[in-house]
Amino acid sequence: MLWFGMVGRNGSGKSSVCEYLQKKGFYSVSLSDVVRYHAHKQNRPDDRDTLTQLANALKKERGCDYLAIASLAHASGHARVVFDSIRHPAEVQALTNRGVVMVGIDASLAQCYERIQSRGKGTDGVSFEAFKQQDAYEMSGASYGQHISTCLDLCDVRITNNGTLTDLFDCIDAIIEEANSGK
Numbered sequence: 001m002l003w004f005g006m007v008g009r010n011g012s013g014k015s016s017v018c019e020y021l022q023k024k025g026f027y028s029v030s031l032s033d034v035v036r037y038h039a040h041k042q043n044r045p046d047d048r049d050t051l052t053q054l055a056n057a058l059k060k061e062r063g064c065d066y067l068a069i070a071s072l073a074h075a076s077g078h079a080r081v082v083f084d085s086i087r088h089p090a091e092v093q094a095l096t097n098r099g100v101v102m103v104g105i106d107a108s109l110a111q112c113y114e115r116i117q118s119r120g121k122g123t124d125g126v127s128f129e130a131f132k133q134q135d136a137y138e139m140s141g142a143s144y145g146q147h148i149s150t151c152l153d154l155c156d157v158r159i160t161n162n163g164t165l166t167d168l169f170d171c172i173d174a175i176i177e178e179a180n181s182g183k
Contacts, residue, residue, distance in 0.1 A: 001079055001080075001099060002026075002079065002080045002081075002101075002176070002179055002180070003075065003080070003081040003082075003083070003095075003098070003099060003100040003101065004021070004026075004081070004082045004083070004100065004101050004102075004103055004175075004179075005082075005083040005086050005092070005095045005096075005100045005101070005102045005103065006018060006082060006083065006084050006085075006086065006103055006105060007086045007087075007092070007102060007103065007104045007105070007148065007151045007152055007154075007155055008104060008105035008106055008107075008148070008152070008161075009106065009107070009109075009112055009135055009138065009139060009148055010048075010112060010116060010131075010134065010135065010138070011107065011111070011112030011113060011114075011115040011116040012105045012106055012107045012112055012115075012161055013105045013107060013115070013159075013161040013165075013168050014084055014085070014105055015084060016165060016168065017082070017103070017105065017168065017169075017172055018030075018082050018084045020169050020172060021080075021082040021172070022082070024080075024176075025080055026080040026081060026082045027075065027078040027080065027081045027082070028081075028082050028084065029071045029074045029075050029081060029082070029083050029084070030071075030083075030084040030085045031067040031068060031070075031071050031083065031084065031085040031086060031087070031091065032051065032055075032067075032084070032085040033071075034058075034066075034067045034070045034071060035051050035054055035055045035058065035067065036051065038054055038058060039051060039054055042054075048126070048134060049134075052134075052137075052138070052143060052145075052146070055067065055087075055145050055146075056143055056144045056145035056146070058145075059088065059090075059144065059145035060144060060145070063090070064088045064089075064090035064091070064145060065088075065090040065091055065093065065094040067085075067088075067091060068083075068086070068090070068091035068092075068094035068095050069094055071083055072094070072095070072098060081100075083095060083100060086102070086151060087138065087145065087146040087147070087148055087151060088145055088146055088147055088151065089147060089150050089151055089154060091151070092151050092154045092155075093154075096154075101156050101157070101175075101179055102151075102154060102155040102156050102157070103155060103156070103157050103158075103159065103172075103175060104151070104152040104155030104157065104158040104159065105158075105159050105161050105168075106152060106158065106159070106160055106161065107160065107161045107162050108162055109131075109132065109135060111161075111162055112131075112135070113128055113131050116131070157175055159171045159172075
C-alpha cells in the first residue's frame, strides 16, 4: 500500500502533485469533494467562502475528522492513493492512523496567488487582498475546521515549491522512491 496525503495552502502545488500521481497510477481522493457533494445537495454555490463555511459546519456537526473518514471510504480497495485538500490536524491524524504518508507543500504567498490566477478555477477569482485574507484564515486556525500551518508541521515530508513543476515532480519521485524502499 502506498498512500500519500497532500497538505498546503491554496496554490502551493497540491493539485498539480495529485494530477502527476494520477498519471503514475494513483487513485486521487479530494477531501473537498465531500464538501462539494454536500454543497450540491443543498443547492449552494461552490465558491471558496461557501465551501469553507460548509466544511466548518460539517466538521462541527460530525467531527473534525469527518472529511478524512469519508474520503478513506472512497480509497478502500486501492493500493496507490493520493489524498488532497487536508486542512485540519484531526484529518491528518485520521489519515496517518491508516498509514498515509503526509507530504507538506509550501510556497510563497505571491507564488501561490500567481498560480491560482493562472489556473482560473471558479473559486480562484479573487483579488490579492482577498486571497491574503483567505490564506490567513485557513493557515492560522481562525477557521474552526482549518489549521493548515499545524497540518504542515505534522507532515512526514515537506517540500518548498517555489521552482518549476519539474523540480516539484522530482521531489515527489524521490519521496515515492524512498517510500518504496521502506525508509
